[in-house]
Amino acid sequence: MRSLHLLLPLLSASATSAISWIANPFNPAAIPLAVRSPYLSAWLQQGNGAALNDVWPTFWTGQIVGWAGFVKVDGKPFSFLGAPSVPAATFSKAVQLNSTFTSTQSIFVLSAGPVDITVTFLSPVEPTDLVKQSIPFAYMAVSAVSTDGASHSVQVYSDISAEWVSGDNSLEVDWSTTADSVVTHQVQLVSQIPFTEINDHTQYGAAFYSTLSTNNTTFQSGQDVVVRAQFINNGRLTNGQDTNFRAVSNDWPVFGLSHDLGTVGSTLTTPVVFSVGHVRDPALQYIVANDALQTRSLYFWSQFSCTSAVISSFLGDFAGALSRARAFDSKVAADASKISAAYASIVALSIRQALGAIEITLSKNPNGSFNVSDVLVFLKEISSDGNVNTVDVIFPSWPVLLYTNPVLGKYLLEGLFRYQATGQYPNKWSVHDLGASYPNATGHNDGNDEPMPVEESGNMVIMALSYAQKTGDNSQLAQYVALLAQWTQFLIDDSLIPANQISTDDFAGALANQTNLAIKGIIGIGAMAQINELVGGSAAATANYSAIASSYVSQFQTLAASSSGQHLTLSYGDSSSWGLTYNLFADKLLKLNLFPTSIYTMQTAWYKTVANEFGVPLDTRHTYTKSDWQIWTAAIMTDTTARDLFITAESKWAADGLNSAPLSDWYDTLSGQDQGFSARPVVGGHLAQLIV
Ligand SMILES: *[C@@H]1O[C@H](CO)[C@@H](O)[C@H](O)[C@H]1NC(C)=O
Ligand SMILES: *[C@@H]1O[C@H](CO)[C@@H](O)[C@H](O)[C@H]1NC(C)=O
Ligand SMILES: *[C@@H]1O[C@H](CO)[C@@H](O)[C@H](O)[C@H]1NC(C)=O
Ligand SMILES: *[C@@H]1O[C@H](CO)[C@@H](O)[C@H](O)[C@H]1NC(C)=O
């Protein structure tokens, strides 16, 4: 699908005229530029039409991360990235012709006089290669082609600022540059505090900006306006280093790299490639027995001894990474296009964001080597909270893990299981998360985590079985069957008549007798019957779990029906209420078939009658909805009209030009405005259609 930006009547004429490029498949609120980890997260906040060189790239929070780019064509300078102002030099802005996003890449074509440049931002998605997936680096590749039949001399420049290493620009940084077969600028805070954040930026580790050193590669560190003017005026840098270390915002030190492409003709040049990354070690601390903390490192350290080796390998692998990325993009596009082009575009926009919230870690053996048998994956909740491994954030994200590599899901659950198996968590239901503030997975030994008892207990049982079903690996079920049985017992006690409590949609408030929570709990009990069987538990216990689940389903049908018989209620007895019963998706995913087809056909018919312009509300309390739960609900519809109604409305919101934050998952179905969340991994739930 290719379309021009969808313009809404309330946009001003000037906003309308600003959008002059071809957007493929559409202009989203924000385009991922370098999105690999909770701390390497740079976006173009496109809004209703900002080109790559109209605004600065931003961290997911909206704070600027300085990233500039210029080209010179026959001596004439053009900016192509960021919004720099350089008093001592004059330049034009290249004109954006084209922007395209795929699952792994954001590609911009800009015209710089008689030359077009293609700027490719590749954030690799390598879910089955734990070494590559754990490397917190992304690529920017720039190539050029003449458009007038003549040859032109072209030089390319780019820099990053020190804004990549802190959430507080008044803090002091220092830096260094090494120039060998690779030129690397490294910058870090002078005072580093492990495991801390300011404004969601990590406060330790270092940022790296690198390129392969080919002939006529130059570099320079120094004040932004000085380094940029040097390139604009001379087409090359001085190879000079500024050693006057200072605060991020004190004469804004930047770290520039430049290449001379030489003479460019009508064949697109081989790209010059830059890599940007942020590395910290250890990555997290994790609670083990006796309230002790274990430090954990990113998985790639098991293969590399220093960051420069990682960077050489990463830059040297660009061609391979690009070809793997293209294969991945094609597979996702082919799978998702079977639903619709609109669906494929939502999926493509979601994948980097979802996987950009996770980190793959290892512990060390007593002798200091890495224990590659001890993999734990951690996820930052992002934006709604900074919690570690929030169970009800992993749950909506689950489809992207099942689709790309279910083992990542197992490793996400493992840290939760292992902690609760130590006996330090006091509640009889599942914990909500592994720690209030990423990257401290320090547990909740006081039991005062955000209580979502039915939600999280059901989620754990459902996800654990889902992983085993998908892979045939029952080892996690076998190891933690006692915890799974404990949580199921809680579901038996509290899910047919759920007490007053919150669900994952905590912003909507607490409510007793939530129909959708009951669904989750009952599916959890049904799932435990299968788990018990898979781990060789007694046939009597399996039969008992099954019988309880079936009996609850029958009782539920009376409790949860509206008096009109047209829909399920939001909560028992409130006949005019209804909501998205997205938890039924788990019944379909696990192939339990606990709930009768009549419920699905009833819900399918009902949602068609209550859809707004941008989708179906989450429930009758508000007009907002959740994008992840809409796609889950779409996946349980019994006809494609209802399914596509959800997907089309949601793709209309994603392209509506009214928002500028990295893809939200919470928005209003009447206005199309985001409600506050952004960049959350739950958009991995948009892949729900691809796993059933
Ligand atoms: C814009 O992108 C599309 C799809 O990637 C491509 O077919 C087209 O040639 C591009 N246009 C320009 C001007 O490069
Ligand atoms: C993590 O814990 C450390 C103490 O071990 C503390 O200094 C730091 O502030 C905590 N980080 C966050 C993000 O709360
Ligand atoms: C620089 O150019 C020379 C001559 O073309 C070539 O032999 C050499 O390999 C080049 N060096 C690099 C680092 O590309
Ligand atoms: C490097 O720059 C010099 C001077 O501009 C030029 O003569 C030479 O051909 C360039 N080398 C390469 C490999 O581009």
Ligand SMILES: *[C@@H]1O[C@H](CO)[C@@H](O)[C@H](O)[C@H]1NC(C)=O
């Ligand atoms: C370190 O310990 C691990 C696990 O016991 C062992 O496999 C490895 O060989 C040891 N390495 C060295 C260098 O002793």
Ligand SMILES: *[C@@H]1O[C@H](CO)[C@@H](O)[C@H](O)[C@H]1NC(C)=O
């Ligand atoms: C490595 O990790 C595994 C899984 O946690 C553990 O069973 C094993 O004891 C660890 N090995 C060492 C040498 O600590």
Ligand SMILES: *[C@@H]1O[C@H](CO)[C@@H](O)[C@H](O)[C@H]1NC(C)=O
């Ligand atoms: C929940 O539903 C049950 C069954 O209809 C009812 O007995 C109970 O009073 C309800 N609880 C609340 C708080 O409404």
Ligand SMILES: *[C@@H]1O[C@H](CO)[C@@H](O)[C@H](O)[C@H]1NC(C)=O
């Ligand atoms: C079935 O499970 C329930 C809840 O755990 C338990 O109270 C009951 O005794 C079990 N019945 C049988 C026959 O095992």
